[in-house]
Structure formats: C-alpha cells, structure tokens
Amino acid sequence: MPLWTLRGLAQGIATADWPHGAADAHGQQGTLGMPRIAAERCADACHRCADVCPTQAIRLDTRGHLESLDYGRCVACQLCVETCPAGTLQPGAEWAFGVREREDLEWTLAPGPLPAEERLAAHIEQSFRGSLHVRHVDAGSCNGCESELQALNNPFYNLHRLGIFFTASPRAADLLLVTGTVTAAMREPLLAAWEAMPAPKRVLACGTCAVSGGACGGTYASGRGLDGVLPVDVWLPGCPPNPAAIIEALLLLLERKPQRVKGGRVHDG
Amino acid sequence: MSASVRAANLDAQALPTRLEQLLDAGGRMQMAYAWHPQPGRTEVRYLAAPGPRQPFELWSCRADGGELPSLALRAPLLGWYEREMQDLYGLAFRGHPEPYPLVVERSAEGTLRAPLVLPEVSDPQVQLLGFGPVRADVLESAQFLFFYLGEAIVHYLPRLFLKHRGMEAKFEGASPMHGCVLAERVSGVGSVAHALAYCQAVEDAAGCAVPPRAKRLRVLLAELERLYNHLHYFGQLADATTLKVGQAEGRLLEERVKQLAGRLTGQRFMRNLLCPGGLRRDVAVPIDLADTLQRLRREVESYLVQLERTTSYLDRLLATGVLRKDVAFDQGATGPVERASGLDRDLRRDHPYAAYDELHVPVALAEEGDAYARARVRAAELRAGFDLLELLLPRLEHGPVYAPCAPEPLGFGLGWAESPRGSLYYAVHLDAQGMLARVKIKSPSFSNWRAFPFTVHQTNMMDYAINEASFGLTIAGCDR
Numbered sequence: 001m002p003l004w005t006l007r008g009l010a011q012g013i014a015t016a017d018w019p020h021g022a023a024d025a026h027g028q029q030g031t032l033g034m035p036r037i038a039a040e041r042c043a044d045a046c047h048r049c050a051d052v053c054p055t056q057a058i059r060l061d062t063r064g065h066l067e068s069l070d071y072g073r074c075v076a077c078q079l080c081v082e083t084c085p086a087g088t089l090q091p092g093a094e095w096a097f098g099v100r101e102r103e104d105l106e107w108t109l110a111p112g113p114l115p116a117e118e119r120l121a122a123h124i125e126q127s128f129r130g131s132l133h134v135r136h137v138d139a140g141s142c143n144g145c146e147s148e149l150q151a152l153n154n155p156f157y158n159l160h161r162l163g164i165f166f167t168a169s170p171r172a173a174d175l176l177l178v179t180g181t182v183t184a185a186m187r188e189p190l191l192a193a194w195e196a197m198p199a200p201k202r203v204l205a206c207g208t209c210a211v212s213g214g215a216c217g218g219t220y221a222s223g224r225g226l227d228g229v230l231p232v233d234v235w236l237p238g239c240p241p242n243p244a245a246i247i248e249a250l251l252l253l254l255e256r257k258p259q260r261v262k263g264g265r266v267h268d269g
Numbered sequence: 270m271s272a273s274v275r276a277a278n279l280d281a282q283a284l285p286t287r288l289e290q291l292l293d294a295g296g297r298m299q300m301a302y303a304w305h306p307q308p309g310r311t312e313v314r315y316l317a318a319p320g321p322r323q324p325f326e327l328w329s330c331r332a333d334g335g336e337l338p339s340l341a342l343r344a345p346l347l348g349w350y351e352r353e354m355q356d357l358y359g360l361a362f363r364g365h366p367e368p369y370p371l372v373v374e375r376s377a378e379g380t381l382r383a384p385l386v387l388p389e390v391s392d393p394q395v396q397l398l399g400f401g402p403v404r405a406d407v408l409e410s411a412q413f414l415f416f417y418l419g420e421a422i423v424h425y426l427p428r429l430f431l432k433h434r435g436m437e438a439k440f441e442g443a444s445p446m447h448g449c450v451l452a453e454r455v456s457g458v459g460s461v462a463h464a465l466a467y468c469q470a471v472e473d474a475a476g477c478a479v480p481p482r483a484k485r486l487r488v489l490l491a492e493l494e495r496l497y498n499h500l501h502y503f504g505q506l507a508d509a510t511t512l513k514v515g516q517a518e519g520r521l522l523e524e525r526v527k528q529l530a531g532r533l534t535g536q537r538f539m540r541n542l543l544c545p546g547g548l549r550r551d552v553a554v555p556i557d558l559a560d561t562l563q564r565l566r567r568e569v570e571s572y573l574v575q576l577e578r579t580t581s582y583l584d585r586l587l588a589t590g591v592l593r594k595d596v597a598f599d600q601g602a603t604g605p606v607e608r609a610s611g612l613d614r615d616l617r618r619d620h621p622y623a624a625y626d627e628l629h630v631p632v633a634l635a636e637e638g639d640a641y642a643r644a645r646v647r648a649a650e651l652r653a654g655f656d657l658l659e660l661l662l663p664r665l666e667h668g669p670v671y672a673p674c675a676p677e678p679l680g681f682g683l684g685w686a687e688s689p690r691g692s693l694y695y696a697v698h699l700d701a702q703g704m705l706a707r708v709k710i711k712s713p714s715f716s717n718w719r720a721f722p723f724t725v726h727q728t729n730m731m732d733y734a735i736n737e738a739s740f741g742l743t744i745a746g747c748d749r
Contacts, residue, residue, distance in 0.1 A: 003575070003578075003579075004512060004513075004514040004515055004575070004579070005514060007514060007518075007575060008514040008517065008518070011518075014521050027524075027528050028528075028531060029528075029531070029532055030531055030532035030533070030535060031531040031532075031535055031536060031537060032535035032536060032541070052446070052447070054443070054447045054450045054451070075450070075454070076536075076541070077450045077540070077541050078535075078541045078549075079446070079450065079541075082549060082550070135403075136407045137403050137410070138408070138409050138410040138432065139410070140410075140431075140432045140433075140434050141409070141432070141457070141745060142454045142455060142456055142457040142745045143409055143456055143457040143458055143743050143744070143745040143746075144454070144457025144458070144460070144538055145457070146407055146408070146409055146457075147457055147458050147501075147538075148537075149407045150407050150501075150520075151520070151523075151524055151527070153407075153520070154504075154517065154520035154521055154523070154524045155517050155520065155521045155524075156521060156524045157524075166406060166407055168405035168406065170403070180432065181434055183431065183432055183433060183434055184373075184380055184381035184382065185373075185381060185382050185383040185430070185431040185432075185433065186402065186410055186431050186432065189402045189403055189410070189431070190403075192403075193403050214454075215439075215450055215451055215454045216434050216436060216439060216451075216454055218439075219434060219435030219436070219438045219439050220381070220435050220438060221373060221381055221433050221434055221435040222434035222435055222436075222439070239454070239540070240457065240538075242531075242537060
C-alpha cells in the first residue's frame with residue numbers, strides 16, 4: 001500500500017489545467033463535434049442531408065434547402081457532413097452544446113432576435129456554486145455517457161477540484177444528472193429518485209438520448225428523453241458528450257460559465 | 270451468405286436430435302432468435318459452432334404453430350434466448366425449465382416493465398436485500414436481489430432489462446448505412462466491435478470484399494477498444510479492492526487511450542467511422558503512433574506488474590467467484606470470462622475476420638475460473654493487444670478504404686467479432702427494398718450475465734463487488 005502512494009506521488013500531477021488555465025488543455029484535440037452550418041449554399045432539391053440523418057434532426061424548406069437543424073436530436077454521426085455536396089454542412093469542432101432552454105439547440109435559417117440578456121428563470125442558489133452534489137441516474141443509455149461520466153473522476157479531469165461531487169443518495173443530491181432515453185421500465189425509478197431529492201433541486205439532461213431520445217428513442221420500450229418527464233435546467237446533447245463538455249454544462253448550470261450556444265449558434269465572448 | 274456458414278432447414282421434432290449430435294461432437298450453441306420471413310409466418314434460427322475453424326451452422330425451423338420444443342435442458346445457455354422469443358415473439362417452448370418472462374412484461378396498468386420472478390423461500394431466517402436499480406456512484410441501472418443469512422448469500426438474482434430499449438426493433442426499416450450508426454449505439458464501450466460485427470454481416474449479405482487497408486484499420490480500432498476497456502477493468506478491480514492509487518492509475522491510462530482514439534478518429538469511442546464496405550474515410554495514422562504506443566505499453570506494463578505484486582489485491586481475488594469450466598460451457602460464458610475457466614475459444618483466431626488472419630492472435634487461458642484468473646487473462650490480453658498493434662502498424666499500406674456494398678434485397682448475412690468482453694454476433698435480414706427487415710444482436714454481456722449468478726450463490730457479501738468487477742460486465746449490451 002505505501003508503495004502505491006509513493007508511486008502515485010512520483011508520477012506527479014496529471015490533472016488538466018482547464019477550464020481555468022490554457023484554453024486548449026481540455027484533452028479533446030481532434031474530436032469532431034456537431035456539424036457547422038454555412039447557410040445559403042444549398043443546391044435546389046438536394047435533400048441528401050435530411051435523407052441520411054438517422055434522427056430526423058434536419059428540416060428542409062419547400063425548395064429543399066436547409067431550414068432548421070435541431071442539435072438536440074443530433075448524434076454528431078457526421079453522415080450529413082459527409083454527404084453534403086454544397087458545403088452547407090461542414091465538420092465542426094464544437095462539442096460543448098449545453099443550454100438552459102431547449103429551443104436554443106434549434107438552428108433556424110431566420111432566427112428570431114436574441115434576448116439582450118441570458119434568460120434565467122431563477123439564479124442558482126449561492127450555496128450550490130462552490131459545492132454541487134450530483135446524483136446520476138441511467139435511464140436507459142448505451143453506457144457511453146456513463147463511461148464519460150466515470151472519466152470525470154479520473155486524474156485528468158478530477159472533477160472534485162471544481163467542487164462538484166457524485167453522491168450515492170438522492171437525499172443528499174442537489175442535481176439529478178440523467179442519461180438515456182427514459183425506457184418504460186426506468187421511468188418509475190427515475191421519478192422516485194427525483195421525488196427523494198430535497199428542494200431546491202436541478203436536472204441536467206446529459207446526452208442526446210436524454211435530450212430527445214436520439215438515435216435510440218421512439219421504440220415500443222425506449223422513450224424520448226426527459227421532455228415532459230422532468231423539469232430540465234440544462235440540456236446537453238452529444239453522443240456521448242465528452243467529459244469536458246459535461247464539465248462545461250455543469251459550470252453553466254452553476255453560472256460559473258456563460259452559455260455559448262444560443263439559437264443553435266455558437267456565440268463567443 | 271458466405272462459405273463460413275452452413276445453413277440447414279430442420280423440423281421441430283428434429284431439433285433435439287441435432288442438438289445431441291452437435292454436443293456429442295464437441296460443438297456448442299451460440300444463440301437463437303425469431304423473425305418473420307413473411308407476415309403471419311415465424312421462423313426460429315439457431316446458430317451453432319461445431320468447432321474452431323469449422324463453418325458455423327445455422328438451423329432454420331418454422332414455428333408457425335407458435336410452439337417449439339425447448340432445448341434449454343440440454344443446452345442451458347439457450348434458456349434466455351427462448352425466454353426472449355417468448356416475450357417478444359409470443360412463442361412457447363415446450364418443457365422449458367424456467368418459463369417466466371425475462372426481457373419485458375406488461376403490468377396490470379398496461380405499461381411495460383422489467384420482469385421479476387422471485388424464488389419461494391421457506392426459511393424465515395433468510396432475508397431479502399434489493400439493491401438498485403439506482404445504485405451508488407455512476408453505474409448502469411440494474412437491480413440486484415440477494416437472499417442472505419448474515420454475511421452469506423443464499424441465492425442471488427440480477428434483475429436486468431430495465432434498460433431494454435428495443436434496439437433490435439429500431440433497426441427495422443432503416444437503411445444499411447443508418448444501421449451502422451445504430452449498431453455503434455447499442456453498447457457504447459463496444460462501439461467498434463458492434464459496428465464491425467454489423468458491417469461484416471451486411472458485407473456477408475452483399476458478398477462484397479473490403480479493401481485490405483480498411484480491414485487492417487478495423488483491427489487497429491478494435492484493438493484500441495480492447496486496450497481502453499481492459500484498462501478500465503483494472504481501474505474498477507483496483508477500486509473494488511480499495512487500491513485508490515491503483516484505481517486512479519488505471520483510469521488515467523484508460524483516458525490516455527480514449528484521447529488517442531479521439532485524435533486518431535475524431536471520436537473517443539471511435540464511432541462514426543466504420544460503414545458497410547470498409548470505412549467512411551481514411552484514418553491518417555501519425556508517424557509517431559508506434560512510439561506513442563510503446564510509451565503507453567511501458568506504463569501499462571509497470572502498472573500491471575505493480576498490481577501483481579500487491580498482496581492485498583491478490584488476496585481478495587484468489588478463490589473469489591469461481592466459475593467452473595462445465596458451468597461456463599453450459600451457461601454460455603464468453604470472452605475473458607470463459608477463457609479464465611479453461612475454455613479455449615477466441616473468434617479472432619477460430620473464425621478470423623477483418624485482418625486477423627494475417628496476424629498471430631495468442632489466446633490467454635487460465636484454469637482456476639476465479640477472479641484472479643479472470644484478471645490474469647485480461648492482463649495477458651492487454652499485453653497481447655500491444656503485440657498485435659506492433660505487428661499491424663507496419664502493414665498499414667496505403668490504398669482504398671471503401672468498396673461499394675449494396676446487399677441484395679431479401680438477403681441475409683451473419684457477422685461476428687471478438688469484442689473486449691467476448692463473442693458478439695449480428696444476424697441481418699434485408700427486405701424487398703434492401704432495407705433492414707430484422708437485426709439480431711447477440712452481445713457478450715447477455716451471455717456472461719447468464720453465467721455470473723452461478724458464481725454468487727453460496728458465497729458472501731464481502732466478495733460480491735470484487736466478483737462483479739472481475740467479470741467486467743456491461744448492462745446496455747445485455748439489455749439492448
């Protein structure tokens with residue numbers, strides 16, 4: 001046992017200097033994110049992107065041009081990007097797509113005016129900001145989200161340093177973090193976990209399955225995510241969202257990071 | 270369908286005799302599933318493996334009357350497949366020893382739920398502990414029921430299928446390309462293995478030849494998947510044996526491989542790359558990949574050696590959760606779990622696919638069947654994985670990575686892969702338009718969950734978590 005301690009010390013610090021330090025120290029170099037949209041380039045009557053999309057995230061107008069893309073349904077499978085002949089849809093490097101309002105995941109050709117300030121129903125309680133306890137519930141995932149959530153506690157991400165902890169009992173939890181499509185059989189245990197949590201309590205829909213059902217929703221057993229099941233505070237699509245994207249979404253919930261995606265568009269600064 | 274599968278039509282009465290012949294000759298059943306070749310007609314297909322390097326056998330049996338003889342008494346591993354067909358296709362299996370629902374049942378209110386059939390217990394001293402489906406830490410959902418007396422577990426029952434998403438139904442009507450996106454999302458930590466087995470099934474149906482570079486790149490991805498899964502496994506095992514630094518180191522090594530996979534393929538689980546016919550796009554293999562793997566290998570080697578020197582870790586694994594060889598065979602255990610119980614099988618060697626026929630795949634074995642044997646087999650597979658990658662990298666010559674692959678309407682194909690957790694099969698039927706009509710997934714965790722309880726009955730609570738970690742099971746793959 002002492003040998004292990006020495007060994008650990010000898011290996012030095014493995015934790016990323018992120019999000020506080022270097023902006024690119026998140027460890028996700030080279031990963032592809034949601035498709036990027038360069039609008040008004042569509043060829044007439046093309047349809048290809050909508051035809052290949054496995055989750056019907058893409059809607060076209062009567063000319064067959066891209067009208068809207070719902071990132072809340074997107075599993076970042078890259079099929080639309082690969083098939084698009086006009087360059088309207090391009091590979092994107094944006095993977096942190098956490099938002100507070102579900103509509104903010106919807107890109108439309110002609111967006112409405114952005115609200116001057118972030119829409120916030122109620123500010124998060126001051127006491128949560130530095131210490132958040134999270135109860136995770138797998139409501140029917142592929143285990144991809146769990147694999148990335150487990151990674152949050154590895155030395156690279158070391159979630160504890162941000163004051164965020166996974167907790168065993170829903171009675172000690174401030175946040176319910178839900179993955180999966182909400183299967184018929186998991187609906188009741190999920191609601192029981194929510195009921196057992198003390199107020200004030202928050203919900204994070206983690207992964208495209210929890211946001212909309214994603215690639216796996218809509219069968220006789222699988223459900224279509226958290227919409228209409230629980231009041232969601234932050235929606236985070238991704239298939240699965242990588243650990244850094246999950247951290248971004250948690251910090252968004254805690255109001256320690258601003259929301260970057262509005263109206264399906266990334267706004268920095 | 271290729272020469273690697275021999276098809277036969279059987280009458281229902283002929284099934285038991287054929288099974289006897291197979292078992293007497295040293296063969297083994299792999300899976301069974303039902304499908305509707307036409308509306309109103311039901312057919313059951315049994316996949317049998319007569320032995321290494323012999324073609325698989327696929328028996329088709331009409332089940333239009335809705336009833337077939339159960340084969341579960343002679344081949345217990347078929348018990349779950351028969352119950353699944355009973356739940357999802359309304360078939361009855363005459364003489365089934367456990368004719369209860371397994372995957373889904375309808376409650377009185379009409380909602381679907383995961384079945385639960387508890388054994389009768391007459392001794393009032395025996396208590397029931399239900400654990401889950403929401404369990405401590407970040408874990409997949411399942412409920413575990415322990416009948417116990419003090420520290421002793423009298424009987425153990427996992428209630429699975431709470432996560433049943435009806436994934437096989439999700440494939441129906443989808444295009445073969447769309448099907449690959451689905452296959453990658455059946456079991457996240459087996460994304461490559463699932464995509465690979467699925468693609469090979471579609472390629473089998475189409476009779477198309479995948480270019481050599483694509484085959485070799487598929488091996489590269491599949492072995493990287495094995496590396497991160499096995500490293501995760503050791504992190505879990507160190508956690509279960511309360512080696513906190515060992516846990517952290519295993520998790521960090523796993524993270525390194527996932528980040529490498531992300532840089533290499535654009536996705537940490539190496540999704541969105543495979544497709545029927547090869548790969549969707551080429552992989553730019555960096556010139557320093559061999560060096561990166563060499564450095565990683567040294568770290569992994571040092572980690573494994575340190576684990577093997579830690580007596581507290583060894584103490585908890587030795588003689589824990591013994592899976593006897595005959596039980597492993599009968600109940601259909603697969604992958605490192607069966608190999609740790611002395612069953613010498615590995616699809617990469619016995620029924621080579623992708624580029625495995627060009628490589629020497631060493632198969633690690635142990636005889637004891639305990640948690641320590643399972644850990645040793647996985648450690649040997651980690652080391653062998655690095656060997657395979659070293660052999661593979663110089664062979665990655667340039668060339669095309671895709672060949673057109675259009676399966677014939679009404680075609681059928683079978684594909685398989687040795688995933689990090691064991692044997693994975695996809696059977697794919699196409700409809701008259703060339704879309705997917707029926708896709709059956711036989712996942713390794715479905716097999717190993719069936720065998721696992723046999724190592725828990727009559728043991729003690731203290732060993733349970735270690736035993737479970739030593740199996741390295743997933744629930745998504747089992748529940749589908």
